[in-house]
Amino acid sequence: EAGVAQSPRYKIIEKRQSVAFWCNPISGHATLYWYQQILGQGPKLLIQFQNNGVVDDSQLPKDRFSAERLKGVDSTLKIQPAKLEDSAVYLCASSLEPPTSGLNEQFFGPGTRLTVL
Amino acid sequence: SQQGEEDPQALSIQEGENATMNCSYKTSINNLQWYRQNSGRGLVHLILIRSNEREKHSGRLRVTLDTSKKSSSLLITASRAADTASYFCATVGNQFYFGTGTSLTVIP
Numbered sequence: 001e002a003g004v005a006q007s008p009r010y011k012i013i014e015k016r017q018s019v020a021f022w023c024n025p026i027s028g029h030a031t032l033y034w035y036q037q038i039l040g041q042g043p044k045l046l047i048q049f050q051n052n053g054v055v056d057d058s059q060l061p062k063d064r065f066s067a068e069r070l071k072g073v074d075s076t077l078k079i080q081p082a083k084l085e086d087s088a089v090y091l092c093a094s095s096l097e098p099p100t101s102g103l104n105e106q107f108f109g110p111g112t113r114l115t116v117l
Numbered sequence: 118s119q120q121g122e123e124d125p126q127a128l129s130i131q132e133g134e135n136a137t138m139n140c141s142y143k144t145s146i147n148n149l150q151w152y153r154q155n156s157g158r159g160l161v162h163l164i165l166i167r168s169n170e171r172e173k174h175s176g177r178l179r180v181t182l183d184t185s186k187k188s189s190s191l192l193i194t195a196s197r198a199a200d201t202a203s204y205f206c207a208t209v210g211n212q213f214y215f216g217t218g219t220s221l222t223v224i225p
Binding site: 043048105 | 147148150152157158159160161162165167205207209210211212213214215216217218
């Protein structure tokens with residue numbers, strides 16, 4: 001079974017530029033998550049999709065971050081414009097079912113390390 | 118914050134010793150999960166314990182859950198150098214909330 005795929009693995013940009021990350025979840029997984037992990041901290045949920053609908057985006061800085069999951073499969077996360085404090089690893093994860101069910105083990109991709117100069 | 122808090126923040130032990138890390142949380146949960154993260158990699162699921170369970174084993178892992186104290190512990194027995202990683206608890210109610218992590222170093 002193929003895992004969660006993410007690209008790119010690394011990205012360096014200057015502040016005020018824009019950047020996009022891509023995620024392909026495990027086939028059949030209805031729930032997709034984007035996390036931001038700052039060095040030395042635990043992952044912080046940015047947005048959760050159930051199929052192609054947004055379930056929770058309460059911690060997404062909507063003035064600069066956006067995400068979509070067209071057709072309920074692949075997802076993209078965009079930052080525009082980037083700030084220095086956006087430097088972090090962006091992790092994508094998927095699960096068969098949402099957190100409220102019993103089959104909610106998450107499978108993570110390798111992450112994208114973003115450096116904003 | 119709704120995140121769990123792990124302690125200790127960092128732990129260094131000799132190979133063969135046991136490692137214990139703890140997680141405390143604030144909200145009610147359906148289940149609690151533990152994940153491992155090797156440096157520069159994504160998280161890997163280790164074990165899930167439901168809110169009506171008190172203890173669970175998986176290989177060298179033993180997890181306990183005390184919902185009255187809102188705390189959980191992860192015990193790794195007979196540690197190996199390959200266990201060196203960061204360990205996170207995740208509390209699961211309507212959403213996932215990851216803790217701050219424990220950095221474990223196992224010295225060969």
